[in-house]
Amino acid sequence: MSAPTEKPTKKQLKADHPTWCPGCGDFAVLASFFNVVQKLGIPHEKIVCVAGIGCSSRFPYFVNTHGIHFIHGRALPLATGISLSRPDLHVFVFGGDGDGYSIGGNHLNHAARKNVNLSYVVMDNQVYGLTKNQTSPTTPIGRRSKTDPRGSIDLPINPMSQLVASGATFIARTHAVQVKHMNEMFERAILHPGFAVVETLSECTMFYPGAFDDGIPRKGGTFDLVDESARDMTSTSEAMALAEETEHAPPGKFGVYLESHRPTKNELENQWLIDAQAKTADLVQKDLLRQRFAAMR
Amino acid sequence: MLFQAQLIHFMSTSTVSSSPAKRKNAVIRLAGYSQDGIQSVGAFLAQLAGSTAQEVMTYMTIPSTISGGPSIFQVHLGSGKVLHPGDEADTLVAFYQDSYDNHLASLKDGGICFYDSDKVEEIKEERGIVHIGVPITTATIEAIGGSAKDRGKNIFVLGMLCAVYQLDRKTISSIIAKKFGGKSEDILRNAMLAFDAGYMWPVHDINHMPMAPGENADENRISTDGNTMLALGLIAGGCRYGAGYPITPWTTIMEQLRSELPKYGGMFIQCEDELAAVSLAIGAAYSGHLAITGSSGPGLALKAEAMGYASMAELPLIVVNIQRGGPSTGMPTSVEQSDLMQAIYGSHGDAPRVVLAPRNVEDCFYTAAEACRIAREYSTPVVILSDQAIATRIEAFSEPDLEKHWVDPVLDLAERDGDFKPYPIDQITRHSPPGSRSAEGKYPVVTGLEHDEWGHPSGNPENHAAMTAKRRNKLIKLAASLPKPDFYGDDGGDILFVGWGSTYGPIHEATDILREAGHKVGSLHIRHIHPLRTDLGEIFKNYTHVVVPEMNDSGVYGMGQLAALLRAVTCDARICSMNKTMGITFRVSEIIDKAHQLLAK
Numbered sequence: 001m002s003a004p005t006e007k008p009t010k011k012q013l014k015a016d017h018p019t020w021c022p023g024c025g026d027f028a029v030l031a032s033f034f035n036v037v038q039k040l041g042i043p044h045e046k047i048v049c050v051a052g053i054g055c056s057s058r059f060p061y062f063v064n065t066h067g068i069h070f071i072h073g074r075a076l077p078l079a080t081g082i083s084l085s086r087p088d089l090h091v092f093v094f095g096g097d098g099d100g101y102s103i104g105g106n107h108l109n110h111a112a113r114k115n116v117n118l119s120y121v122v123m124d125n126q127v128y129g130l131t132k133n134q135t136s137p138t139t140p141i142g143r144r145s146k147t148d149p150r151g152s153i154d155l156p157i158n159p160m161s162q163l164v165a166s167g168a169t170f171i172a173r174t175h176a177v178q179v180k181h182m183n184e185m186f187e188r189a190i191l192h193p194g195f196a197v198v199e200t201l202s203e204c205t206m207f208y209p210g211a212f213d214d215g216i217p218r219k220g221g222t223f224d225l226v227d228e229s230a231r232d233m234t235s236t237s238e239a240m241a242l243a244e245e246t247e248h249a250p251p252g253k254f255g256v257y258l259e260s261h262r263p264t265k266n267e268l269e270n271q272w273l274i275d276a277q278a279k280t281a282d283l284v285q286k287d288l289l290r291q292r293f294a295a296m297r
Numbered sequence: 298m299l300f301q302a303q304l305i306h307f308m309s310t311s312t313v314s315s316s317p318a319k320r321k322n323a324v325i326r327l328a329g330y331s332q333d334g335i336q337s338v339g340a341f342l343a344q345l346a347g348s349t350a351q352e353v354m355t356y357m358t359i360p361s362t363i364s365g366g367p368s369i370f371q372v373h374l375g376s377g378k379v380l381h382p383g384d385e386a387d388t389l390v391a392f393y394q395d396s397y398d399n400h401l402a403s404l405k406d407g408g409i410c411f412y413d414s415d416k417v418e419e420i421k422e423e424r425g426i427v428h429i430g431v432p433i434t435t436a437t438i439e440a441i442g443g444s445a446k447d448r449g450k451n452i453f454v455l456g457m458l459c460a461v462y463q464l465d466r467k468t469i470s471s472i473i474a475k476k477f478g479g480k481s482e483d484i485l486r487n488a489m490l491a492f493d494a495g496y497m498w499p500v501h502d503i504n505h506m507p508m509a510p511g512e513n514a515d516e517n518r519i520s521t522d523g524n525t526m527l528a529l530g531l532i533a534g535g536c537r538y539g540a541g542y543p544i545t546p547w548t549t550i551m552e553q554l555r556s557e558l559p560k561y562g563g564m565f566i567q568c569e570d571e572l573a574a575v576s577l578a579i580g581a582a583y584s585g586h587l588a589i590t591g592s593s594g595p596g597l598a599l600k601a602e603a604m605g606y607a608s609m610a611e612l613p614l615i616v617v618n619i620q621r622g623g624p625s626t627g628m629p630t631s632v633e634q635s636d637l638m639q640a641i642y643g644s645h646g647d648a649p650r651v652v653l654a655p656r657n658v659e660d661c662f663y664t665a666a667e668a669c670r671i672a673r674e675y676s677t678p679v680v681i682l683s684d685q686a687i688a689t690r691i692e693a694f695s696e697p698d699l700e701k702h703w704v705d706p707v708l709d710l711a712e713r714d715g716d717f718k719p720y721p722i723d724q725i726t727r728h729s730p731p732g733s734r735s736a737e738g739k740y741p742v743v744t745g746l747e748h749d750e751w752g753h754p755s756g757n758p759e760n761h762a763a764m765t766a767k768r769r770n771k772l773i774k775l776a777a778s779l780p781k782p783d784f785y786g787d788d789g790g791d792i793l794f795v796g797w798g799s800t801y802g803p804i805h806e807a808t809d810i811l812r813e814a815g816h817k818v819g820s821l822h823i824r825h826i827h828p829l830r831t832d833l834g835e836i837f838k839n840y841t842h843v844v845v846p847e848m849n850d851s852g853v854y855g856m857g858q859l860a861a862l863l864r865a866v867t868c869d870a871r872i873c874s875m876n877k878t879m880g881i882t883f884r885v886s887e888i889i890d891k892a893h894q895l896l897a898k
Contacts, residue, residue, distance in 0.1 A: 012738060016753070044738070048731040050580075060742050061754065066731035067742035068583050070576070071606050077540075077573035081580020081588070082731070084564060085538045089584070089731050107576075110569040269564055276559035285561050286703050289532060292557075293696045296519035297348050 007041035008065075010034040015064040025176035025202030025212075026056050026123050032179060033063070033092075033121075036186045042090050049092050050079040052099040055130045056123035056202065059094035073104030076111040076120070080265075083118045087266055090190070091118040098128050101157050102137040112166035114265040115194040121186070122159065122197065123176070125204035126211050133207040143208075159199045160243035160257055164236050170196035171239065171258040173246070175215045176203065178223055181254060188256065194264045201251075215251035226255030234260040319509035322375045323462055324383030327454065328400040329392030331368035334451035339370035340691055341455055341476070345469045346374050347520025347693030350511030354802065355691040356382030356882070358630065367396065374462075376509040380802035382690065384884040387506075388461070390454055391417055392433065401426070411457070411500070413450075429500055431457065440494030441487045449491035456495025463507035466496065517696040523658040523687035527617065528553040530662035531589055533697065534669025535704035536615060537563030539589035540577035542570055545629045546685045547593045547619040554589070563706075571599035575616070579603060582612040583743055585708045585730030587673055591617030591681075594636050595625065597643065604678055605644035606745045608768060611726040613672035613679075615665075620684040620798075622880045631880030632686040634798055635849040637858040640680045641827045647765050649772045651679040652827035656783070656801035658692040664824060666702050675771050676726045682826060684848075686799040686882050712736055718750045719743065722763055725771050776828035783822040789839035790817020792892050795872075797823045797859055800846050800883055807888035816896065823859070834867035842895045846875040846888055 013034045020026050037047065047065040051057035053072035060067030070078045075093050083091045100108055100122045111118075127145065128134040134147040138159065142151040163171045170192040172185040182200065189196035201212040214221040231238055239258035246252025280288055325342070327335040339355050346353035356371040373383040385405035391397035391412040397419075404410060407425040414430030422428075437453045452473070459466055473492060477485040528550045531539075537558060541551035554565040563586075568574040574590045581588035592600060597618045607614045620636045622628025636643075640652045651671050655664035661683060668679040713729045715737035720726055729741055746754040747761050755761075786808045796804045804820050811818045821836060823829070837843045847857035851874050856864060860874035875891050877883055 008738075045732055045734040045740070064738070064740055066729075066740050068580075068610075069742055069744040069746065070579070071602055071745055074572055074576040074603065077568060077576035078580040078583070080566070080573075081538070081540065081577035081582075082584045083580075084566060084577075085581040085586055085588075086584040086732060106569055107573055110573065269566070273559045273562060273564065277562060280560055285705070286699050288560055289529060289703075290696075290699060292529065293517075293519050296344075296521045296525075296696075297517070 006043050008038065008044040008047075010038050012044065013037060013064055014062075016061050018062045019058060020055060021206045023203075023205035024055070025125065025204070026059070028176040028179060028182065029056075029121065029123055029200055029202055030059065030062055032182045032186055035183055036190060040187065040190060046089050047092070048082055048089050049094065050075050050082065051094045052104060053130070054096040054099045055204075056094055056096040056125075057099055073099055073102070074107065075099065076104060076107040079118050080111055080114070080116045083116050084266055084269055087117075087270065093118055093120040095120075095122060096129075097122060097124040097126060097136050097138045097159075101159060101162075105137070105157075108162070109166040112163060112168035112195050112197070115167070115169055115262060117194055117264045117266045118196070119186075119189045119192075120195070120197045121189075122199050123202040124159065124199055125202050125208060126156075127204050127208040129204045129207055158243055158247045160246055161240055163197055163199075164239045164243055164258060168197055168258070169194040169260050169262060170256070171199075172197070172256045173199045173201075173252070173254050175201045175212060175223065175254060177212070177216050178254070181223075181225075185256070188259075192259065194261070212251065215254070221251060223251075224253050226253045226257065228256060233258065236260075319507050320462075321377060321509050322373070322379070323388065323506070323508060324371065324373045324386045325388045325390070325458060326369060326371040326386035326400060326403055327390045327392075328367070328369045328396035330396075331366055333368075333392055334448075335368060335370045335392070337476075338451045338455045339372050341469060341472055342372045342374065342458070342464075343691035343693065344472050344520045345464060346511070347518050348468055348472070349465050350513045350515070350518065351376055351508070351693065352379035352511070352513060353520060353691065353693045354379045354382050356686070357689055367399065369400065374508060377512050379692075380806045381882070381885060384886055388458075390458070392450065394418060411454075431498060431500065436494055436498065437491055440490045449487055452488050452491040453495035453498075456492040457498050457500060458495075459492075460496045460498070461500060461506060513693075515695050518693055519696050520691055520693035521658065522549075522689055522691050523655070523661045523683060524549040524619070524689070525553060526658055526661040527655070527665045527681065527683060527688075528557065530665025531615065531669060532557060532561055533662070533699060533702050533704070534587075534666040535673070535706040536587045536589050536669050537561055537706050538565070538578070538581035538586045539563075539591075540566040540568050540574040540581075541591055542568050542574045542596060544593045544596045546621060546688045547591050547596070547617065549688070550591055550617060550619070571596040572603065575600040575603040578614060579607055579612060582607070582614050583610075583728070583730065585710065585728070585732070587613050587615070587669055587706060589615040589617065591615075591619070593619045593621050593629070594623045594627070594639070597636060597639060601639075601644045604650065605646055605648040607678040608644065608648035608650055609646075609745045609747075610743050611676045611720065611768065612728070612743070613676050615668050615672055615679055615681065617681045617683065619688045620682065628880045630685065632684050632799065632882060633848050633878070633880060634684060634800070635858065635878075636682065637797075637826065637849070637862075640682045641862075647769070649677070649769050650827070651675070651677055651772065651775065652682055653679065653824055654682040654798040654826050655687060656798060656822050656824065658687060658690065659694040660824070661687060662697050663702070666704070669704065671775065674725075675775055676728070677771065682798065684799050709733070715739070717741070719752045720748060720750045720764070720767070722750055722767055772828045776831055779825050779828070779830045782830060782833070783824065784819065784836075785822070786812060786819035787817040788819060790819065791840065791896060792816065792818045792842045792844060793837060793840035794818070794820040794888070795823065795843060795845045795859070795863065796820065797826060797847070800848065803883040803885045803888055804846060806885045807892065810885065810889055811892055816892070818892070826859070829862070829866055831866075833863065834869055837867060837869050837872070843869065843872045844875050844891060844895065845872060846877075846883055846891070848877050848882065850878050851876040
């Protein structure tokens with residue numbers, strides 16, 4: 001293999017062939033990721049793919065970049081550690097609805113409110129696939145699974161309204177079948193400074209086939225886009241209204257729900273670091289600690 | 298006038314006559330409520346001792362309530378060696394009736410009890426105790442002015458104790474000035490007024506007990522608590538990134554790192570929970586930094602899964618556990634050593650990790666620095682197992698020599714060769730952190746799935762066996778490189794005490810006393826809890842009895858946690874356990890009693 005170019009090609013970004021089932025929506029997400037990263041020309045060694053546990057969380061193995069495959073539900077805090085301690089890197093987090101909205105649900109709220117600088121793609125298939133067909137936090141009421149043989153009885157999470165309430169600064173919704181739209185959402189998420197989430201409906205052909213057909217026009221569904229020109233993209237109340245509309249009238253709207261700006265956790269923490277170091281610029285670190293000891297005499 | 302109103306009770310005039318001999322040791326217990334500021338008086342005394350070549354060790358209890366509740370601070374001052382906070386107090390200062398009632402028993406026979414005669418009404422005449430009533434509340438109000446309310450009583454008492462023990466007034470004044478000088482002038486003025494009023498209070502005429510000059514002349518002596526030294530040891534060891542969640546008594550480490558690390562170009566993040574905290578630290582470790590997280594018992598349990606990941610992925614990670622009384626919420630402000638097994642084994646699967654335990658405040662620094670070195674060198678999680686007693690008490694000791702104990706952090710982003718393997722089977726893992734280029738353009742995935750040498754997931758049975766051995770073998774390698782454990786006393790004879798953590802002081806002093814009485818006694822203090830040195834059994838053979846005093850339960854099989862481990866490792870059936878589960882440290886006398894029981898066998 002040749003030495004890496006500064007800007008990797010799709011071919012260079014490919015790693016192992018995915019172990020996903022044939023027809024899985026996640027293949028399209030992977031292809032879209034390759035497209036966007038190649039287009040944006042991010043230096044190869046600066047890309048980090050992070051994931052927790054689940055089918056979609058196998059993502060890092062299928063991308064030839066630095067990657068880390070962590071434990072279930074904790075991809076976001078792990079990625080926060082990478083993003084804050086290494087601002088030179090581009091941090092991508094991949095995972096599913098179970099990993100992100102159930103076992104890792106609380107971390108989503110906090111990564112969002114802290115506005116950690118990273119991009120997060122949730123491949124939502126509304127079912128637990130890796131463990132073979134149990135109810136997930138986004139499974140619709142009435143849908144049967146191995147853990148709900150009489151049909152799901154719990155109100156599903158609305159990821160969009162939860163993200164708005166948590167303070168995420170970039171929130172988008174796309175569909176793995178709509179490749180062009182998905183490319184656009186990923187690109188905007190990556191370019192967004194701060195916490196950017198793309199809720200991506202990605203079909204589990206094995207356990208929940210047809211789950212998102214109502215968003216596929218060639219299967220008789222509708223793919224309605226958010227009309228950004230008619231909206232205040234920084235308004236949380238408008239984003240919340242859109243989230244509720246999507247919940248009550250599936251398949252809902254696709255596109256960017258919210259795009260706002262406030263200082264990132266990275267910037268705020270880094271400012272402290274700069275201020276603290278400016279005060280002690282004349283000291284080598286060892287002497288800084290000696291100074292501390294002197295105060296204890 | 299207040300002076301006329303003072304109450305001085307002489308219960309036994311014989312003990313009041315001041316002895317001309319200077320005292321080498323003084324144990325002072327202050328008993329009041331947590332809002333009375335008795336902790337800061339104790340801290341002032343400890344700092345004074347540190348800066349006047351004396352030894353000191355403190356002991357305190359804080360109620361786990363938000364504000365108020367009974368609290369004590371005990372200070373053991375000594376001209377020579379001070380190894381423990383003191384079994385019995387020479388002097389008790391009781392601020393309230395219930396403080397008096399609850400702590401009179403802690404005074405030794407013939408000891409001196411100062412009590413606030415404005416608050417304490419009932420005095421018990423017993424054991425030749427000398428009672429001296431001082432209207433602490435009204436005298437403080439008189440000194441500072443009407444608005445003082447309950448504030449300043451602590452500084453009044455400090456002044457009084459300074460006079461009684463003839464401590465260095467000039468030094469303590471400058472310590473007070475340093476503490477309060479940064480605040481408003483009024484606060485400093487009031488503090489000095491209260492101090493002077495206490496100092497001038499005519500109790501020392503009848504009862505002065507001058508301390509002998511300190512024997513630890515070293516201009517670089519500092520005094521502080523264990524959590525502070527642990528935090529600073531991590532900084533000296535090159536740790537710059539970390540994350541945590543508040544829990545007593547760990548919290549003061551995270552507070553200090555949060556404020557200190559930015560000065561050193563690092564960062565400490567407060568997280569939403571323990572799981573996030575350990576994950577964030579692992580994220581920083583993966584990024585090429587040495588990272589730290591920490592907690593107390595219940596929080597360590599929550600971190601257990603991610604610690605298993607750090608073992609599997611072979612990442613350098615420091616995990617601090619400040620033990621407290623457990624299980625569950627237990628006794629959050631009391632001491633216990635009941636997390637040893639959790640520290641070594643608390644995860645899932647075969648997840649080897651290193652466990653170190655500091656023996657006192659000073660040792661917190663060196664243990665933390667060593668933990669940093671081991672974590673880096675062996676690319677492994679390292680648990681630092683401290684406890685509430687060490688964490689919160691104050692000691693005086695020589696400032697660490699940073700020429701010997703400073704490590705600059707290194708972020709190695711060098712380009713990796715084409716044959717780079719993150720998990721070479723016969724070598725210790727050296728990761729290629731993100732940002733480092735690969736000569737061949739092939740980038741690694743760090744993973745918690747069982748993997749082959751290149752990090753690819755693998756379910757191959759032989760591979761799992763080989764990788765499990767790889768992760769275990771680096772601890773065996775570490776065990777072989779460990780120094781001989783800290784040893785004290787006779788290298789053979791009647792009794793060997795084996796201790797770990799904060800039992801060091803009482804065991805050490807008990808060893809001294811037993812040896813003075815003619816017994817052949819040794820004590821071994823183990824810092825490297827896991828892995829253990831493999832030759833401990835050889836040392837044990839030189840003694841008739843091997844006793845392991847631990848602040849944990851004897852369990853179903855009659856063995857404390859370290860005792861059980863030592864039995865398993867050495868197969869030495871003579872190892873016996875000595876346990877205490879009262880949430881307080883061992884008294885020297887308890888250890889001596891145990892020794893006498895064994896010697897009588």
